[in-house]
Every structure is written in C-alpha cells, then in structure tokens.
Amino acid sequence: MRAAFKTVCSFEIHEASPRFSAIMGSDGGIIGFKNIEQLSDHSVAENIAIFRRLKQNYPTKLILASIMGQNDAEWEELARLCEKNGADGIAAINTIKSVIGVNPHTYVSEPAVRGRSAVGGYSGNAVKPIALRFIAELGQNPALRGMHLSAMGGIETWRDALEFILLGACSVQVTTAVMQYGYRIIDDLKTGLNLYLAEKGFNSIQEAVGLALDAISDTTDVLERDTVIFPRFLREKCIGCGRCAISCGDGGHQAIKLDENRRPKLNGQKCVGCHLCILVCLQRAITPGIKRIQRK
Ligand SMILES: Cc1cc2nc3c(=O)[nH]c(=O)nc-3n(C[C@H](O)[C@H](O)[C@H](O)COP(=O)(O)O)c2cc1C
Numbered sequence: 001m002r003a004a005f006k007t008v009c010s011f012e013i014h015e016a017s018p019r020f021s022a023i024m025g026s027d028g029g030i031i032g033f034k035n036i037e038q039l040s041d042h043s044v045a046e047n048i049a050i051f052r053r054l055k056q057n058y059p060t061k062l063i064l065a066s067i068m069g070q071n072d073a074e075w076e077e078l079a080r081l082c083e084k085n086g087a088d089g090i091a092a093i094n095t096i097k098s099v100i101g102v103n104p105h106t107y108v109s110e111p112a113v114r115g116r117s118a119v120g121g122y123s124g125n126a127v128k129p130i131a132l133r134f135i136a137e138l139g140q141n142p143a144l145r146g147m148h149l150s151a152m153g154g155i156e157t158w159r160d161a162l163e164f165i166l167l168g169a170c171s172v173q174v175t176t177a178v179m180q181y182g183y184r185i186i187d188d189l190k191t192g193l194n195l196y197l198a199e200k201g202f203n204s205i206q207e208a209v210g211l212a213l214d215a216i217s218d219t220t221d222v223l224e225r226d227t228v229i230f231p232r233f234l235r236e237k238c239i240g241c242g243r244c245a246i247s248c249g250d251g252g253h254q255a256i257k258l259d260e261n262r263r264p265k266l267n268g269q270k271c272v273g274c275h276l277c278i279l280v281c282l283q284r285a286i287t288p289g290i291k292r293i294q295r296k
Contacts, residue, residue, distance in 0.1 A: 032124045
C-alpha cells in the first residue's frame with residue numbers, strides 16, 4: 001500500500017462552500033462527482049511535517065507526493081522539500097472539466113456559491129471508461145515501456161482496479177470512492193484482487209499487468225465484420241414491456257416487432273446484431289444468440 005498525498009502548494013488556499021456536487025444513480029449512490037476544490041489547505045511546513053511522521057511510522061511504505069508551484073523557483077523548492085526530482089512514473093487521470101446540474105430557475109449550476117458557480121473537476125465511476133482509455137493508451141506507448149503507471153479515475157471495487165491493472169497500471173489510486181465509502185473499501189478491494197489472483201493461479205499482481213493491452217485497438221478498422229450475432233429472447237423472462245421493440249424501431253434497424261402477446265419477434269433480414277435491445281432490456285430477457293451469419 002502507498003499513500004498518495006493531496007497536492008502541496010505554497011500559495012494561500014481559501015475554499016468556497018459548498019464545493020462538491022454529484023450526479024446520483026437511481027439507488028441514491030454517486031455516479032459522477034464534481035469538485036471545485038483547490039489544493040491542500042495545509043501550509044508547506046505542515047505537509048512536510050506530516051510526510052516525516054508518515055515516513056517514521058511506516059518506513060517501508062511509499063508516499064506519492066504531488067506538488068504545484070506558481071513559478072520555476074517554487075516548483076524546484078517544493079520538489080526539493082518532497083525529495084522528488086525527476087519523474088520515474090506517471091499518474092493518470094486527473095478530474096475532467098465539467099459543469100453539472102444547471103438550475104432551471106436560478107440559472108446557476110452546481111455547486112452554487114452565493115449565486116455563482118465554476119467549471120470543476122469530474123470524477124467517480126462515471127469517468128472510468130475515459131480513464132481506462134487513457135491508461136490503455138499510456139500502457140501501449142512504447143516510449144513509456146518500463147515506466148511505473150499509477151492509474152485512477154472511477155475505481156470503486158476490486159474489479160475496477162483489476163481493469164486498470166490489466167491495461168498496464170502498476171498501481172491504482174482511489175479518491176472519490178473513499179470520500180463516499182471510507183478507507184474500508186480498500187480492504188474489500190484487496191480481498192477481491194487476492195481471490196482473483198488465487199482463482200487464476202497468479203503468484204502476484206504483477207503477472208496481471210497489461211494482459212488486456214493486446215486485445216484493445218485505438219481504431220475499429222482492425223475488427224472482424226463478417227459475423228452477426230443475433231439477439232436471443234428468453235420467453236420465460238420477458239414481461240412484454242416492449243422496450244426492445246421501441247428502441248429497435250426508433251433508434252435501431254426496425255428489426256423487432258411485438259406479436260399479439262406483446263412478445264418480441266425478430267426480423268432476421270433487418271437485424272444487424274447491434275445488441276441495443278440487449279442493453280435496454282430491464283428484465284435481462286435478451287442475450288447474445290448462438291445464430292451467426294456470414295456476410296458475403
Ligand atoms: C475533492 C477532490 C480533490 C482532489 N484534489 C486533488 C489534488 O489536490 N491533486 C491532484 O493531483 N488530484 C486531486 N484530485 C483528483 C484525484 O486525485 C483523481 O485524479 C480523480 O479524482 C479521479 O479519481 P477518482 O475517480 O478515484 O476520484 C482531487 C479529486 C477530488 C474528488
């Protein structure tokens with residue numbers, strides 16, 4: 001385990017209130033998180049004292065220091081104080097610039113600070129696909145081979161962490177999920193990863209680093225295009241809501257019609273195997289089918 005520290009700076013930090021906002025899922029949990037927070041509000045001296053204490057108490061653990069200067073001299077001074085000159089690793093991603101929740105009556109977005117707001121950093125599980133894309137790109141870059149890649153962006157569970165590791169991350173970091181659930185999720189994350197390693201017969205997590213890199217391409221040109229996988233409708237699960245037919249009709253290829261019992265009927269001539277119907281079915285009553293056709 002490593003401790004990654006809030007960015008240390010020597011300018012005065014004076015935070016706004018409120019400073020967070022979030023997009024919630026239907027279960028009330030946070031999907032995406034926005035912050036307009038600045039950097040560490042502790043002085044440089046206070047932060048360095050905390051580094052020293054951590055080093056004393058946990059001599060074998062690594063501290064990742066993050067610094068921001070306003071000019072070269074400040075950067076140098078902070079780097080010297082943190083005993084960190086020159087990079088031997090890359091951490092990604094930071095939060096993504098965002099605006100969320102514009103109020104239709106006040107016209108102010110969130111978080112609103114006495115009638116105004118500001119563009120702020122978006123994080124949490126919603127940014128994970130974007131973060132994974134960045135990590136894959138870094139993981140595949142030959143110029144970065146051998147460099148320690150520390151990944152973050154939307155990690156909540158061991159499975160999230162594993163996905164970053166499979167794309168080349170040597171370590172992972174968690175911010176928003178810890179703010180939401182506390183440090184206890186790290187224990188769950190470690191337990192899950194250890195079970196996965198045991199199941200796969202891996203001796204260490206290093207053996208999983210980058211295993212998914214070969215199968216991801218930055219262009220769709222390389223993909224095979226001759227096979228169509230039709231959807232398979234599970235009659236026993238279908239409740240006849242018609243979502244598949246609506247989505248296919250209005251947003252797809254008009255390949256699904258409902259029969260007299262409101263059960264989906266597929267027109268194989270029209271179906272392109274896009275699987276939109278599978279994704280919109282709330283009953284999970286549609287799965288990828290076994291029927292494939294070879295195009296000429
Ligand atoms: C409230 C808050 C404060 C943050 N402060 C910093 C910071 O001081 N320095 C920094 O490099 N990143 C900072 N970040 C970005 C995180 O380190 C991380 O890159 C980002 O939140 C994505 O990871 P996550 O989805 O696990 O939160 C902050 C994020 C949040 C939510």
